[in-house]
Amino acid sequence: MGLLERFRESRFSKMIFKIFGKNHAKIGIYGPPNVGKTTLANRILRDWTGDIMGSVSEVPHETRRAKWKNNIRIDNGGSSLTMDLVDTPGIATKIDFKEFMNMYGMTKDDSRVRAKEATEGVIEAIRWLDDIDGVVLVMDATQDPFTQVNVTIIGNLEARNLPILIAANKIDAENASPATLKSAFPQHPVIPISALTGYNTENLYSMMIKEFGKKRHKQRR
Amino acid sequence: MVKKDSGITFNLISHQKLEHYSSAEKLKYILNEVKEGRILVLEHGLTPTEQAQLIEHTMKEINHDTFIGIEIGGYENEKIGFFQRVFGVAKKPRMTVIGPAHLLRMVHKDNDMIETTIIPGKGAN
Numbered sequence: 001m002g003l004l005e006r007f008r009e010s011r012f013s014k015m016i017f018k019i020f021g022k023n024h025a026k027i028g029i030y031g032p033p034n035v036g037k038t039t040l041a042n043r044i045l046r047d048w049t050g051d052i053m054g055s056v057s058e059v060p061h062e063t064r065r066a067k068w069k070n071n072i073r074i075d076n077g078g079s080s081l082t083m084d085l086v087d088t089p090g091i092a093t094k095i096d097f098k099e100f101m102n103m104y105g106m107t108k109d110d111s112r113v114r115a116k117e118a119t120e121g122v123i124e125a126i127r128w129l130d131d132i133d134g135v136v137l138v139m140d141a142t143q144d145p146f147t148q149v150n151v152t153i154i155g156n157l158e159a160r161n162l163p164i165l166i167a168a169n170k171i172d173a174e175n176a177s178p179a180t181l182k183s184a185f186p187q188h189p190v191i192p193i194s195a196l197t198g199y200n201t202e203n204l205y206s207m208m209i210k211e212f213g214k215k216r217h218k219q220r221r
Numbered sequence: 222m223v224k225k226d227s228g229i230t231f232n233l234i235s236h237q238k239l240e241h242y243s244s245a246e247k248l249k250y251i252l253n254e255v256k257e258g259r260i261l262v263l264e265h266g267l268t269p270t271e272q273a274q275l276i277e278h279t280m281k282e283i284n285h286d287t288f289i290g291i292e293i294g295g296y297e298n299e300k301i302g303f304f305q306r307v308f309g310v311a312k313k314p315r316m317t318v319i320g321p322a323h324l325l326r327m328v329h330k331d332n333d334m335i336e337t338t339i340i341p342g343k344g345a346n
Contacts, residue, residue: 094292095280095289119283122276
């Protein structure tokens with residue numbers, strides 16, 4: 001075990017984090033399908049490690065198993081945060097295999113397999129909520145934000161007293177309206193970004209360091 | 222998922238009916254009713270934890286030929302004041318509509334109104 005690892009595990013280090021907050025957190029990227037979660041995870045990893053998290057697709061439920069990368073250090077010049085980043089499958093209340101066939105031209109067999117895996121992915125994403133310290137909730141700034149999935153995720157995180165950052169994604173699209181998201185969820189920070197182009201991601205990183213580094217008392221269910 | 226011959230049933234459920242159920246009993250009741258093709262309007266909805274559990278249970282129940290999931294819409298939990306928080310008063314879940322996704326579609330939802338529609342061709346004859 002290296003010196004740094006030994007320090008992290010030491011009682012002295014734990015005491016410091018207890019007093020001043022944390023600088024290592026497990027952060028989940030959450031949201032409904034097709035809002036750009038994996039695109040954002042890829043952007044974060046590419047900016048700070050040169051790696052990528054997973055493949056992206058216009059077909060919903062491309063990410064059907066949670067993926068994660070450990071020890072990603074982000075900084076904004078003055079302070080930093082080391083995090084384990086978890087890219088979760090999109091949460092939905094319904095999954096119809098016929099949509100994959102009719103809208104995306106997939107075969108019946110492939111559509112059924114994708115739908116089955118997607119249901120398992122939703123369950124996995126919900127279970128990860130028990131094991132994270134903070135969430136970047138990705139919303140599509142071109143869509144209506146008042147979906148039950150968004151409300152359910154936010155309600156669960158508030159009940160656990162976990163910090164939430166709302167990434168209003170797809171701001172590069174013509175009909176994007178981050179102001180609608182801000183007025184829908186005034187109790188949480190909303191950061192307009194384009195995960196695709198990288199627009200305003202520096203601001204997101206600064207907010208992640210600020211919000212996820214805070215000392216909080218996590219409530220367990 | 223066949224066209225219903227008998228029309229669509231809306232059940233308006235009072236909070237008294239569900240308040241003696243445990244969370245597990247409540248979710249089982251709701252999911253059974255919705256799988257039967259009924260649309261429920263709950264006077265008092267579900268807590269965020271129950272909502273997440275309902276989604277989880279729904280995913281387990283999806284059968285791609287007979288049940289594709291649920292449509293759900295509810296108002297945000299009632300805000301509570303400082304003193305209520307000090308005395309440990311919990312946020313109350315508010316009115317919520319839940320139905321089978323092949324029958325019910327959420328059209329629009331905001332802080333004051335939930336607009337739904339019955340999917341054409343799936344409802345009453």
